[in-house]
Amino acid sequence: MKSAHGQGDHAEPATLDAMPGEAPQETLACEPATPRGVLRGLERIFLLFDRAVGAVLPGSLNPLLHSGAIAMISIFIATMTGIVLLIWYRPSVAMAWQSVEAMSLAPYTTGFLRSLHRYSSDAALMFSSIHALRAFLEGRFGGARWLAWVTGGVLMALLWAIGWSGYWLVWDMRAQLVAVGTAKLMDVLPIFGDPVSRSFITDEGVNSLLFFVVFFFHMLVPLAFSVIAWIHINRLSRPRYLTERPMTVWTLGVLFLLCIVYPATNAEPARLTAIGSEMTMDWWYLMPLFLTERLSGSGLWGIAVVSGALFFSLPWWLSRRQPEPAHVTVSRCNECTRCFDDCPYAAIEMISRTDDNPKYTSEAFVVESKCVSCGICAGSCDTVAIGLPDLDSVEQRRRIEGWLQDALAQGEAPHMGFICAESAGAGLDVDPVTGISAQLPGYRLLRVPCAGWVHPLMVERALRWGAAGVLIVTCGPGECLYREGTLWTGKRMAGEREPALRAEKVAPEELTMLGLDRTRKAELIERAAALRADQRPSPHIGRSLGLRLVSATFLAAAFAALIGVTSNRGYASPDAKQSELVVSFSHPGATEENCRTLSEAELAEIPPHMRKPVQCDRGRSAVRLAVLIDGTEIVRKSIPAAGIWGDSNSVALERIPVEEGRHDVRVMIGDTADLNEWPHLDEQVLDFTLDDRRVVVFDRISGFGWY
Ligand code: HEM
């Protein structure tokens, strides 16, 4: 067998269209402006990038092909370093910043660990984003894959929540913005009597219990993460959840380099009266600050709910029609278990025999909800007992025989080509009836969902029926769209895995396998023509060890720089360069008892044992607030009592922009029925400076507090 892979052709193409017999895919230039067309264009860019990396690095060292496993290993590193950091970390509002700062002051010991914790978390989110982007562009979300998509989304959300809460624990200026943003979101939920935001207006008022809750959240969510991660990969056979040694060394290299060159730093300690200072922030986890600092709580929830709904429902509104799952003809099954071993999606079970054949005790059974219709099982079954209803193997054999015999009758000796629908062959114009393509003259072509569908017997028979040679086009030696199709086909055709191609039946030069991704149609046409002209395909050009090392190092430096830069972006709060006055209280208005006598008709509607002639509603009157600055009334409002029955405290949280400079501030609170009565009143002259806020809080017991 001749096998040739284009350099860097490991990329796995998409599944959005062109199943066997369907129309071929267009090139990017002709792509219609539909959502799928846009996806296809984006995927092509991704593939070209993948191809550039693959041109200099073998598949085992191409991070784009192992993004899921790199994300896993990064999460593992983050978890381990997090556990060790607990030795030095102090989980309290008063001590947190100091303890983290002390770690950073020892850059080669605790500082290194702290940086590793930070950057491995960034790498986890970055590589899981690449992994998700790849799954999205390749259309790996429909049909049986919906569960992987949905759990993947949950994993990303949990990962982000772990990081977001982690930033809270440093209790610096970033943490302050995280806390205020989170409080804004929580205050929309009708579960807190007193708004959480009130805990974050003065340093003295910070809720230590809440800080502790966040600490435990940060520690416990990783447990939920591991459960979901298990579900995420549970439907796969042999999931590659850990990187192989070269990729592990590469990942550690990226992270270590970053920790040494660009150690993680803190922002200034949190000071809640500061409006916002310039600082660096981590785009991966803190990007939502751009929104939390600009939108209201309900606006934020609106965005979260709509984008979440779009994301999680994607498998149902964007995926193409799913082909029929594989089917077993029990009478032909000889319980060899090859299909069971080869299915990459754990979709085949060996169950007790259901027919009366006394020779066998078990048979293959397809769990339809797990089957992605790749056809790899068809390529493993000698007795054609399992296969795809949409591409019946027996029918296809007859078809191929017919094509070849017709061609021979016309004096032509064509090559037989099996084209993976996800490979460079996806864009060929093939007449499904005759198997002829003007782009590949001299070939009869059968488009298959995955090269793994091709059983070695199919190759042997095509040659026996007169084919001049057989060409199998796969999507490349890297990550196959169906995970293991390319791998199993290569092994079967090399005689290394059952069902094996028989060397005595097929001479090496009679079978050629080409691994070419979707971006390489022109190369496929050229190579196929050369094969027809009896020229061997250009040999696989091995990369020298030196080139591989240099490329891997360069790529590691590039990824380290990417993480370093994105993790330390400059950020200025939109409220910076302003000053404001915040007035807040939680205060009960006077109790009101509104009683009225019920009419006879109203009483009749009430069960006799509950009838009372006079009905009273207990509630509290609104509390009035007036704020005067330099004698001018800026705020006057009446704040109704909170609670479903209107019997809780009235809660105020007023933010008033104030010009820089010295101002006389008078705050008046009225909790009686007389609108002109202000039993609680205080006044101070305050200095307002840019980037700072002054705060006035009031409660019944302590009275006014000025900050
Ligand atoms: C922290 C986040 C994530 C981690 C650590 C992770 C990890 C993994 C791993 C290790 C695999 C097995 C790969 C293989 O053996 O072929 C996998 C498969 C998969 N992941 Fe993720 N993943 C994450 C997030 C996501 C997200 C966000 C999505 C998409 C929304 C996603 C979609 C998928 C799909 C569709 C598969 C199955 C691949 C297939 O059907 O061929 N994952 N993931």
Ligand code: SF4
């Ligand atoms: S490969 Fe074919 S014969 Fe073997 S267990 Fe599967 S269905 Fe049965």
Ligand code: SF4
């Ligand atoms: S078609 Fe693919 S996923 Fe379905 S049973 Fe066969 S090998 Fe498994």
